[in-house]
Amino acid sequence: MQLSAIGVPVEELDTPALLLDLDRFEQNIAKMSDHFQSRGVAWRPHAKAFKSPAIAHQLRKAGAIGVTVAKVSEAEVMAAAGIEDILIAHLVVGPHKTKRLAALQRYADVKATVDHPDHVAPLGEAARTAGVTIGILVDVDLGLHRCGVASAADALKLASLVSETPGLRFDGLMGYEGHTLMIPDHDQKQAAIQEAIGTLLTAKDVVERAGLTCRIISAGGTGSYQYTADLPGITEIQAGGGIFACQYYTQVCGVEGHRPALAVLATVVSRPAADRAILDIGHKSVSQYRTPPILRDYDNCPVIGLSAEHAVVELAPGEDFPIGKKVAVIPGYSDFTFVLHDRVLGHRWGLVEVVWPLLARGMLQ
Amino acid sequence: MQLSAIGVPVEELDTPALLLDLDRFEQNIAKMSDHFQSRGVAWRPHAKAFKSPAIAHQLRKAGAIGVTVAKVSEAEVMAAAGIEDILIAHLVVGPHKTKRLAALQRYADVKATVDHPDHVAPLGEAARTAGVTIGILVDVDLGLHRCGVASAADALKLASLVSETPGLRFDGLMGYEGHTLMIPDHDQKQAAIQEAIGTLLTAKDVVERAGLTCRIISAGGTGSYQYTADLPGITEIQAGGGIFACQYYTQVCGVEGHRPALAVLATVVSRPAADRAILDIGHKSVSQYRTPPILRDYDNCPVIGLSAEHAVVELAPGEDFPIGKKVAVIPGYSDFTFVLHDRVLGHRWGLVEVVWPLLARGMLQ
Numbered sequence: 257m258q259l260s261a262i263g264v265p266v267e268e269l270d271t272p273a274l275l276l277d278l279d280r281f282e283q284n285i286a287k288m289s290d291h292f293q294s295r296g297v298a299w300r301p302h303a304k305a306f307k308s309p310a311i312a313h314q315l316r317k318a319g320a321i322g323v324t325v326a327k328v329s330e331a332e333v334m335a336a337a338g339i340e341d342i343l344i345a346h347l348v349v350g351p352h353k354t355k356r357l358a359a360l361q362r363y364a365d366v367k368a369t370v371d372h373p374d375h376v377a378p379l380g381e382a383a384r385t386a387g388v389t390i391g392i393l394v395d396v397d398l399g400l401h402r403c404g405v406a407s408a409a410d411a412l413k414l415a416s417l418v419s420e421t422p423g424l425r426f427d428g429l430m431g432y433e434g435h436t437l438m439i440p441d442h443d444q445k446q447a448a449i450q451e452a453i454g455t456l457l458t459a460k461d462v463v464e465r466a467g468l469t470c471r472i473i474s475a476g477g478t479g480s481y482q483y484t485a486d487l488p489g490i491t492e493i494q495a496g497g498g499i500f501a502c503q504y505y506t507q508v509c510g511v512e513g514h515r516p517a518l519a520v521l522a523t524v525v526s527r528p529a530a531d532r533a534i535l536d537i538g539h540k541s542v543s544q545y546r547t548p549p550i551l552r553d554y555d556n557c558p559v560i561g562l563s564a565e566h567a568v569v570e571l572a573p574g575e576d577f578p579i580g581k582k583v584a585v586i587p588g589y590s591d592f593t594f595v596l597h598d599r600v601l602g603h604r605w606g607l608v609e610v611v612w613p614l615l616a617r618g619m620l621q
Numbered sequence: 622m623q624l625s626a627i628g629v630p631v632e633e634l635d636t637p638a639l640l641l642d643l644d645r646f647e648q649n650i651a652k653m654s655d656h657f658q659s660r661g662v663a664w665r666p667h668a669k670a671f672k673s674p675a676i677a678h679q680l681r682k683a684g685a686i687g688v689t690v691a692k693v694s695e696a697e698v699m700a701a702a703g704i705e706d707i708l709i710a711h712l713v714v715g716p717h718k719t720k721r722l723a724a725l726q727r728y729a730d731v732k733a734t735v736d737h738p739d740h741v742a743p744l745g746e747a748a749r750t751a752g753v754t755i756g757i758l759v760d761v762d763l764g765l766h767r768c769g770v771a772s773a774a775d776a777l778k779l780a781s782l783v784s785e786t787p788g789l790r791f792d793g794l795m796g797y798e799g800h801t802l803m804i805p806d807h808d809q810k811q812a813a814i815q816e817a818i819g820t821l822l823t824a825k826d827v828v829e830r831a832g833l834t835c836r837i838i839s840a841g842g843t844g845s846y847q848y849t850a851d852l853p854g855i856t857e858i859q860a861g862g863g864i865f866a867c868q869y870y871t872q873v874c875g876v877e878g879h880r881p882a883l884a885v886l887a888t889v890v891s892r893p894a895a896d897r898a899i900l901d902i903g904h905k906s907v908s909q910y911r912t913p914p915i916l917r918d919y920d921n922c923p924v925i926g927l928s929a930e931h932a933v934v935e936l937a938p939g940e941d942f943p944i945g946k947k948v949a950v951i952p953g954y955s956d957f958t959f960v961l962h963d964r965v966l967g968h969r970w971g972l973v974e975v976v977w978p979l980l981a982r983g984m985l986q
Contacts, residue, residue: 270717272985304905304929326930346930347890349901349945352635371891374944402931403891403899434928525712526736526768534768536714540669540960541985545904563799564669564956565691565711566767579739580714591929595905595961598983618963620637620906 261601261608267582269608271523272541274597275584276500276612278604280517284499287513288481289318292493295485300324300343300474302496305591307616308600309337315499324474324494328353328360329619335364337615342366343393343474345430345494347375347403353621354378358386367391367472369430371403376417376424383423391427392418393472396459398431398452408455408462415463428472428491429463431456437479437509438546445510449483457489479509502590503547518600519552519584520593522567524577533557533577535567535585542567542585543592552584559585626966626973632947634973636888637906639962640949641865641977643969645882649864652878653846654683657858660850665689665708665839667861670956672981673965674702680864689839689859693718693725694984700729702980707731708758708839710795710859712740712768718986719747726753732837734760734795736768741782741789748788756792757783758837761824763796763817773820773827780828793837793856794828796821802844802874803911810875814848822854844874867955868912883965884917884949885958887932889942898922898942900932900950907932907950908957917949924950 261269269275292299301315302324312323312334322341325331331342341364348357348368360366361383370376370392383390394414397404405411411429419426433452439445453475460470473491476484478498485493498505501514520542526534539562542549548559549567557575561568567585571577587593594600595617602610626634634640657664666680667689677688677699687706690696696707706729713722713733725731726748735741735757748755759779762769770776776794784791798817804810818840825835838856841849843863850858863870866879885907891899904927907914913924914932922940926933932950936942952958959965960982967975 270715270986346901347899347944349888349890350635371893372944374892397893401893401897402926402928402933403893406893523714525714527739528736528762528766528768528771532766534712536711539910539957561767563767568767579712579737592904596983597985618961620962621635 261611264608265606266521266603266608269521269601271521271582272537273521274593274600275519275521276600276602277517277519278602278609280515281499281602284501284514284517285315285318288495288498291481292485293319297485297490298492300492300494301499302345302477302494303330303334303616305496305500305594307594307614308612309334309339309615310612312337312339321492324496327619327621328356329621330616331364331366332356332360333616333619335360335366340364344368347371348379349375351378354382358382358388358390361386361388361390365391367393367427369393369395370414370418371395371405373414373417376414376421380421380423389423389425391425393428393430393474394418396429396431396456398433398455400432400434402434404431408459411459412463412466415468416466419468426468428470428474429456429459430474432475432477433480433484434477437477440510446483449480450487453484453487453490460489478505478511482512497590500590502587503550504545504589508546516552516586518590518593519586522583522585524579524581524583527577527579531571533569533571535569535583536565537567537585538563538565540564541596542587543589545589545592547588549585549588552586554583626976629973630971631886631968631973634886634966636886636947637902638886639958639965640884640886641965641967642882642884643967643974645880646864646967649866649879649882650680650683653860653863656846657850658684662850662855663857665857665859666864667710667842667859668695668699668981670861670865670959672959672979673977674699674704674980675977677702677704686857689861692984692986693721694986695981696729696731697721697725698981698984700725700731705729709733712736713744714740716743719743723747723751723753723755726751726755730756732756732758732792734758735779735783736760736770738779738782741779741786745786745788754788754790756790758793758795758839759783761794761796761821763798763820765797765799767799769796773824776824777827777831780833781831784833791833793835793839794821794824795839797842798840798845798849799842802842805875811848814845815852818849818852818855825854843870843876847877862955865955867952867958868915869910869954873911881917881951883955883958884951887948887950889944889946889948892942892944896936898934898936900934900948901930902932902950903928903930905929906961907952908954910954910957912953914950914953917951919948
């Protein structure tokens with residue numbers, strides 16, 4: 257008897273199961289890869305979106321230069337799987353993490369960011385102790401007001417400090433225009449992104465005029481890449497989640513030309529009323545961040561309620577949802593759905609083709 | 622060199638880490654256990670809250686009769702860990718799950734619920750095929766309008782069908798007054814819970830007058846137990862999460878006399894402005910469901926923003942949050958925080974005392 261899901265018809269899978277439509281997935285990958293290639297900008301997809309080295313390799317084969325991650329432990333998973341160019345787009349703080357980051361350099365080029373002088377000495381010391389060099393980007397606040405230095409002058413000060421610190425290598429700048437993603441109007445969004453990226457490029461000019469080379473200027477996410485990649489001076493874009501095209505990206509961020517590739521397969525487990533069906537999914541298997549999940553094949557039957565392990569679907573008149581029926585549900589947000597699952601099942605022509613374990617799920621440190 | 626966290630001072634742990642203050646945890650357990658014992662009602666805590674057999678055993682030692690779970694796979698984890706009385710407070714649908722539920726009966730008494738005639742025959746068939754008996758509760762809608770039969774007459778019909786089905790054992794009724802949890806006014810909440818539980822007890826009367834015995838009448842959650850346990854006729858309460866006393870229960874549901882026992886340890890990783898600190902936690906390590914997380918020891922410094930891997934803290938004037946400082950953050954909702962972690966670290970007197978793996982995390986089916 258076969259215990260692997262590979263070759264099994266999708267409708268025979270037990271639920272909830274995280275599904276990836278491989279044809280659509282590959283179309284989305286090609287769309288993003290073409291977009292970046294045609295603009296001469298590199299692609300460093302954020303692996304926080306999918307947590308899977310196998311998916312990282314699919315993107316690498318399509319032209320990605322490596323990955324972005326948020327955590328040292330995610331970088332360890334990616335490096336162990338053979339991804340050799342990694343950016344930790346976060347601050348690496350504390351002796352446990354600096355030691356791990358330094359040790360990892362012998363297996364991959366794992367860069368980190370800094371936004372304060374206090375970050376620099378511990379990273380340099382860890383690098384020297386391990387006998388390695390750590391590449392560093394200075395994080396610049398582009399208006400999101402989360403992390404990042406507040407001015408080009410501060411960026412220069414920090415870049416100089418990094419470049420003078422033995423064990424560290426100044427690689428350039430990073431910024432994230434995350435505050436612009438949900439601007440509905442095209443022109444306003446474009447203007448906001450231009451202003452944000454302008455802040456990053458101004459910092460680049462100031463740093464480079466002082467004689468320091470920024471070989472990397474990294475920015476962008478799925479919600480902004482269709483604008484940001486057009487701006488000269490950016491060397492790489494971190495967009496990752498667009499390969500799945502969940503509701504958040506297509507409906508809230510207005511990303512165009514992507515087709516939803518990710519779904520959670522669910523079973524109708526209760527029919528308490530003629531206009532109500534209950535699915536065996538909820539907050540613990542699908543995200544409704546910023547926008548509710550939707551039924552992929554039933555536009556007329558919205559998900560009107562979500563609790564931990566139940567989804568309430570309002571049935572349109574005449575829709576027949578018998579107990580046991582399976583439906584595909586497109587998540588509100590793919591990022592926050594992946595972290596709830598241990599594997600994703602890729603399918604084509606109605607059959608499971610591949611099972612990818614989400615090896616970086618739970619890598620919080 | 623020691624690789625286990627046991628014995629390590631809490632402030633030396635790497636972050637994010639899920640922490641359990643064992644003194645407070647035990648106080649909360651004692652409070653709930655005493656509450657139920659003094660009212661002569663059994664305690665069947667919902668293990669969806671914590672996903673850990675080790676915690677289930679702590680509750681069993683404090684008087685719990687077993688656990689509630691939401692999924693067959695959670696029941697498998699609990700049964701394999703020696704928990705012998707389990708209620709799956711959900712519908713069990715589909716051949717994969719009915720087969721697993723039946724097979725599990727030889728290791729624990731694992732009851733399931735039904736709310737539709739279509740649930741009954743497949744469960745009976747699975748039980749007979751495996752040569753076992755499955756205990757069944759009929760789920761009654763108490764006003765939440767999620768699952769459950771809509772009337773006492775329907776409850777009786779379904780109870781009769783169950784009791785006539787070889788392989789099944791009719792054990793009683795279940796309901797959940799989940800729509801009453803957040804009613805702020807005490808008297809209004811009490812009235813709403815009385816009305817909801819009244820629906821369940823009416824169904825019980827109708828079923829029992831027809832000659833069927835309800836040995837179990839199961840209801841209640843943490844957000845309602847301080848009312849529901851007072852109502853005669855209820856035999857057991859499913860409240861689980863109160864042992865952690867997250868913000869959702871204490872602030873949103875008004876649960877009284879519990880002290881917050883759960884926290885996510887976080888590190889200050891960025892200080893981009895005098896009034897702003899950034900922590901290395903976010904939606905992927907702490908839940909803000911219904912209410913934001915708070916800093917346990919800094920009432921004056923609210924969490925004003927949460928993204929996937931960042932929390933933004935607004936610092937009160939004069940607060941010193943240097944980069945590298947560690948702070949304990951009480952989650953918005955404990956349930957949705959546990960599913961993001963692989964283990965919880967129990968501590969007492971400043972030292973880690975126990976590491977409990979969350980073996981039922983990811984058990985979605």
